[in-house]
Amino acid sequence: MDKIIIEGGKTRLSGTVTIEGAKNAVLPLLAATILPTEGTTTLTNVPILSDVFTMNNVVRGLDVAVDFQESTNTIVVDAQGEILDEAPYEYVSQMRASIVVLGPILARNGHAKVSMPGGCTIGSRPIDLHLKGLEAMGAKITQLGGDITASGQLHGARIYMDFPSVGATQNLMMAATLADGVTVLENAAREPEIVDLAILLTKMGAKIKGAGTEVLTITGVDKLHGAEHQVVQDRIEAGTFMVAAAMTSGDVLIKDAIWEHNRPLLAKLIEMGVEAREEAEGIRIKSDLSTLKPVTVKTLPHPGFPTDMQAQFTALMAAVNGESTMIETVFENRFQHLEEMRRMGLHSEILRDTALIHGGNPLQGAPVMSTDLRASAALILTGLISEGKTVVGKLTHLDRGYYRFHEKLAQLGANIQRISED
The missing domain is CATH 3.65.10.10 (Enolpyruvate transferase domain)
Structure with a gap:
């Protein structure tokens, strides 16, 4: 040791x-690379951290190709083929931030299964805001045996968040990019990492307004494509x-x-x-x-x-x-x-x-x-x-x-x- x-x-x-590039930014950015069905996504200025390796494995576990070129701090992700619905417990259990794959998987496949996440013991950090938001967008949520299962075609919704949770804002923003109609997130998180995610999603073809403010407006699109982005x-x-x-x-x-x-x-x-x-x-x-x-x-x-x-x-x-x-x-x-x-x-x-x-x-x-x-x-x-x-x-x-x-x-x-x- x-x-x-x-x-x-x-x-x-x-x-x-x-x-280095921001840990708190790159993890949701990696989750976003699940969304495009056309082209590859390249992230640069990626920090070489154990959490990044863990999230890479979460994404790989969905049958997505992930190439981490450590010598150039670059990750190239190819999610153009069919992806799996279930995120691997082995890696999700290691890191709280891995819950942000729930929204992208659900938005793309119409069904997602993710284990309750692990991480630092600094507090309860409940994920109820993630789940309430997805339910408002039409998802059916069940929790059984430590797993969260979500299914259904997502639609736009107006969602007021009881607390400006960073993870919930990221999850719902990504899910909304492919939802039918307009989603409005009120009392959304305003962190720079939220803005960075919105920039990548916009490069992919998403329609997002208000990043960095209390109100996010996301108009759903039919599909997203790959892009290149430098981590903040x-x-x-x-x-x-x-x-x-x-x-x-x-x-x-x-x-x-x-x-x-x-x-x-x-x-x-x-x-x-x-x-x-x-x-x-x-x-x-x-x-x-x-x-x-x-x-x-x-x-x-x-x-x-x-x-x-x-x-x-x-x-x-x-x-x-x-x-x-x-x-x-x-x-x-x-x-x-x-x-x-x-x-x-x-x-x-x-x-x-x-x-x-x-x-x-x-x-x-x-x-x-x-x-x-x-x-x-x-x-x-x-x-x-x-x-x-x-x-x-x-x-x-x-x-x-x-x-x-x-x-x-x-x-x-x-x-x-x-x-x-x-």
Whole structure:
């Protein structure tokens, strides 16, 4: 089992780091490649992550040809032949995001069977919004033995979403592209990854209006064709390196980072006293940790502060003198990393959805265990500012969302290595 070892305490990150294509964008993009019956679909700027390999296998399991050219970060998908109705349990069970194949399979075949998905243990993340939306579009849904079966010819519908779920918005948007008539999704998710999916679908011949707003309008078409698309840059990886620079009094250029996509995070960094500047090549973060001030952060759906940056930002809060407050409103079980950080000397209190972080106290390196994807990054960042050696285990979570994270930190000046143990 692999471990990451950090010798921390005096780390100051500096230099330039290049980020990858977005994990949270490429997974639904891969689901969308199921839809075209003419031509192949090519995705470029694809990150080399374990979740991508898993989704590739989900799509392959539908009897679709998937060619991942890792040397060029390119995936070519050929779904022109008949595809199967049932997504393979072996891979769907590994990853929550795989539920987004339900809509495309149903829209194309009129029948779909997908197992209840797995993933990080950060909350219940129910899929009722996915199913209610498909039912409103004419699907008959049954759940039996851990499987979801959907059947029926889809038609347009006006759907109000109780919560702006990213996954449900993606699933319903893809299903609606081939539905008969017009579908309107109200209170839809507005994340950049939604916009990226809409761009690909539009290239395929879909008719979509309002991507990035609260109301999406999709007019169904008879068929879709292949297209070529570059995956948008990963705002969460970019944000992770912004936080890393801030908490180490660093000076780091995050190459190709998009200011608009990271605006909620940047606003809080600037409120703390971090210098953030948009440059031609990306976003530069400069910081003097001794001058930073505590803040209050509340996670919300986009354009609010992203829940996927919560764990990393609490690591920054731990470094800043004073009491900071983190309120988590999206997932109910996303403070598990704080228990591990207490092993390193963190003083914190958790009351339901709120964590009080008493920052600025000396931290000590310790053996810690990743509890989910973003928590793994937070523990590594905490190791950078902790005296002595920190050993982070259970890196399967990290590899789901970060490509060679330790190497990128090392190039910026961190004393970090990854080792394999039997």
